[in-house]
Every structure is written in C-alpha cells, then in structure tokens.
Amino acid sequence: MFSKKKMVASIATAVALTGVSFVATNEVAPQTFAQQEVKADSWINNYINQNGIQPVSIQYREGTFTNWIPYENGVGKPEGVVVHETATPGATAEDEVSYFNNNWPTIQTYVHAFVDDTSIINIHSADYAVWGAGPTANSKYIQVELCETSSVDAFARSVANDAYYVASKLHQYGLPVEYGKTVVSHDQTSQWWHETTHTDPTGYFAKWNYDMEQFTALVNQYYSTMDGSNTNSGNTNTGNTNTGTNNGGVSSNTSEGTVTVKNPSSFMVPLVAFNNHGGITKSNRGLANNTPWYTDQTKTYNGHTYYRVSTNEWVMDSYATFTAK
Known part of the structure; x- marks a missing residue:
C-alpha cells in the first residue's frame, strides 16, 4: 500500500540531519522563477472556485518524530515549502500519518504534514526541519505530502487543502508567495541539489493537466485572504481554549x-x-x-x-x- 518512495527518499536525508547544525557543500543556487508570470488559468482552480470548494481546518497533532532540528537559519526560520505527493494510490492522510509515525526510525523519512481531499494533518512543528527531500532542502523548507486521489472532485479538494496549508505556513512565517523560491516541488529540489531523484508532484499533477505554477496561483489566492490576525485561521489546535488575546x-x-x-x-x-x-x-x-x-x-x-x-x-x-x- 505504501510506496518504496519513502525508503529511497531517506537515503540522502539521514546523514546530514541528525545534529543541531547544517553544513552545505557544493550547493547550487536554485533557478529563479519568481519573475516569471505564474499561470493562473487552470481548469482545476476554476473548478474549485465555481463549485465553492473550501479548504478544511488544519489538524495539529504531535507525531512520534523525536528530532528537533533547527533550519539552517535557525528555529522558526524556514525559507518556504516543498510540495510532495505520496505515490501511494488509495492511501489517505490518516493512513500515511500512521505509517510514518510507526516506521520513521526504520525508513529514516518524515514530513511536517499530510493532505488528502478531506483532511490536513500537521504532525511536526514547522519551526523545525524534517527528513523528506535531501539534506539541503531539508535544512530550508517545510514539507507537505499530498495524497493521491482517483476522481476530479477529490483531486480538486485535495489540491485546495494542500494550497491552503502552504499559504498558511508562508503567512505564518512572513514569507511571500513566490513560485520556485518559497513554493517549490520535490522535483525542483532534486534538480537543484541532486540529493534525491524524485520528480513529484510533477507527474501526478500532469495526470490532471495541472502543474506547480497553477498550484502556486491557488496558494496565492488563499494567501491574499489572510491578514495579521488570521495567520492560522481554520486551524484546529489542541491545548487550552483561547480565552485570552x-x-x-x-x-x-x-x-x-x-x-x-x-x-x-x-x-x-x-x-x-x-x-x-x-x-x-x-x-x-x-x-x-x-x-x-x-x-x-x-x-x-x-x-x-x-x-x-x-x-x-x-x-x-x-x-x-x-x-x-
């Protein structure tokens, strides 16, 4: 049920992210796409808007990952979000959360959140790095996995949830929406630093005639509705009831x-x-x-x-x- 993608991804991540600091060698600067016009016209994005699809609340849970690793710029200082897809057809966000929480010590892979068409589940504080896309990307980015779906409506809802999560995290950390800089694919990080060979979510998006530029436009749509008092709007937090400021x-x-x-x-x-x-x-x-x-x-x-x-x-x-x- 769960792809070997996780095991392969872990090989390059386990070595560099076991301490409290990072040393990047032979780092290649990523391409800059921010100045290119992002393709906002997308039938999936239009479907989401025309059908009034709204993202669900973010569920925050404490996962089993016991490594609290600062980003290269420090705790609470990510530089953007890497978008993955699970490559496990039929597996839900709950399935993936259970699998990763039970197996990360063996597969040496972990991400911040999983998203499907009905849920967004954050399982590790985005203030700290995880193991998902190779040492260099791990030291820079929050990472989220999108679950595969089998219908147009489910795909649209899952993408809406994924874009909302990305927008929420960028806004939380005061980062702008920039394609190829703060919103990147695992495919792009593989090309930039050659620390993994994964190309997700490019192929999965293409199946639905969708791409990262169109996804970034959707991220920007949600981001533009957020203000300083609404950074985590819609999130479902555990802990004390908010009775204060x-x-x-x-x-x-x-x-x-x-x-x-x-x-x-x-x-x-x-x-x-x-x-x-x-x-x-x-x-x-x-x-x-x-x-x-x-x-x-x-x-x-x-x-x-x-x-x-x-x-x-x-x-x-x-x-x-x-x-x-």
Missing part, C-alpha cells in the same frame, strides 16, 4: 501552576521566546531536567502549549508536565 496567531491564557520539565534527548530542556510578529525564537538558555518551575501564563502556538517560566522564556508542552495551582 491573539497576537499574530498566538493565543494567550492565564494558567497558574507548576511545570516539571524533562528532555529525554538532552541534559537540558530548550526555551523559546515569542517575538512581536507572533513567531518564536530559540533562547540561549535552558532548564535542567526533572526540575519544577512556577508558571502563570500559557500560549498556544502551532498546535503546542507553551508555559511561561520567566518574563519571555517559555517551555513547550513536549517537555513539560503541568500541575495547576
């Missing part, structure tokens, strides 16, 4: 108690700070494992709850056990 897509709440922290992968628990644009930056300090800390406020961001332990230093729920006062 919302700044750039970050929900704040009063929540007094104690968090006990632990990081199984290190001697310390990482801290982050929230910036004025609603994103996070990595702190240069950390907390000792198995220590309790007073907290009086939480923020919900990108599917995670963050607990404040100092003026603007926060610990993510993955490392914290909260006890209410």
Whole structure:
C-alpha cells in the first residue's frame, strides 16, 4: 500500500540531519522563477472556485518524530515549502500519518504534514526541519505530502487543502508567495541539489493537466485572504481554549501552576521566546531536567502549549508536565 518512495527518499536525508547544525557543500543556487508570470488559468482552480470548494481546518497533532532540528537559519526560520505527493494510490492522510509515525526510525523519512481531499494533518512543528527531500532542502523548507486521489472532485479538494496549508505556513512565517523560491516541488529540489531523484508532484499533477505554477496561483489566492490576525485561521489546535488575546496567531491564557520539565534527548530542556510578529525564537538558555518551575501564563502556538517560566522564556508542552495551582 505504501510506496518504496519513502525508503529511497531517506537515503540522502539521514546523514546530514541528525545534529543541531547544517553544513552545505557544493550547493547550487536554485533557478529563479519568481519573475516569471505564474499561470493562473487552470481548469482545476476554476473548478474549485465555481463549485465553492473550501479548504478544511488544519489538524495539529504531535507525531512520534523525536528530532528537533533547527533550519539552517535557525528555529522558526524556514525559507518556504516543498510540495510532495505520496505515490501511494488509495492511501489517505490518516493512513500515511500512521505509517510514518510507526516506521520513521526504520525508513529514516518524515514530513511536517499530510493532505488528502478531506483532511490536513500537521504532525511536526514547522519551526523545525524534517527528513523528506535531501539534506539541503531539508535544512530550508517545510514539507507537505499530498495524497493521491482517483476522481476530479477529490483531486480538486485535495489540491485546495494542500494550497491552503502552504499559504498558511508562508503567512505564518512572513514569507511571500513566490513560485520556485518559497513554493517549490520535490522535483525542483532534486534538480537543484541532486540529493534525491524524485520528480513529484510533477507527474501526478500532469495526470490532471495541472502543474506547480497553477498550484502556486491557488496558494496565492488563499494567501491574499489572510491578514495579521488570521495567520492560522481554520486551524484546529489542541491545548487550552483561547480565552485570552491573539497576537499574530498566538493565543494567550492565564494558567497558574507548576511545570516539571524533562528532555529525554538532552541534559537540558530548550526555551523559546515569542517575538512581536507572533513567531518564536530559540533562547540561549535552558532548564535542567526533572526540575519544577512556577508558571502563570500559557500560549498556544502551532498546535503546542507553551508555559511561561520567566518574563519571555517559555517551555513547550513536549517537555513539560503541568500541575495547576
């Protein structure tokens, strides 16, 4: 049911992305397509608009991937989104999520999200890199897999969901919509850096008389409807109910108690700070494992709850056990 594509993709990704920094060698600058006119005329895009198809909400779940890898420019600083397709006809986003969560240590491959015609499932924080398109692309891009469908309507709905996810992530990180720069295919990254041989989603899109330029036009359509207070509109987050303020897509709440922290992968628990644009930056300090800390406020961001332990230093729920006062 699941293609060997995953196994092949992993060969070039496992070596370079096991540490906390990246070294790129013999890097080839990508072609610049941003100045070319993007083909907005597409029968699929027209079908989506004429039939009133709307993207579904993004579901945020904590996957099993235990590597928290900064991008080459730092945590929370991706440069765009790589669009993949699964090459597994009939497999749903739920199927793929289950497969990757159960098998990534063996296949050495993982992505941020899976999309089909009925769901968008984000399984790893886009603040951190994953293993999906070779070392160089991994160190730069958020990565999303589009599931294959078998009907025009299902394809249109899946593409709408995929474009919405890409637009949401670009907007979240303050990136523009630029074909061949911030919106790229796995095919393009293979051509630029020769670290994988994959050509997706080019062939699958062509089956529906569709291409990445038309897809980028759809991304731009959704992106243009987003504003500063709507970066994550439609997203379904887990964690606290938003009863506080919302700044750039970050929900704040009063929540007094104690968090006990632990990081199984290190001697310390990482801290982050929230910036004025609603994103996070990595702190240069950390907390000792198995220590309790007073907290009086939480923020919900990108599917995670963050607990404040100092003026603007926060610990993510993955490392914290909260006890209410």
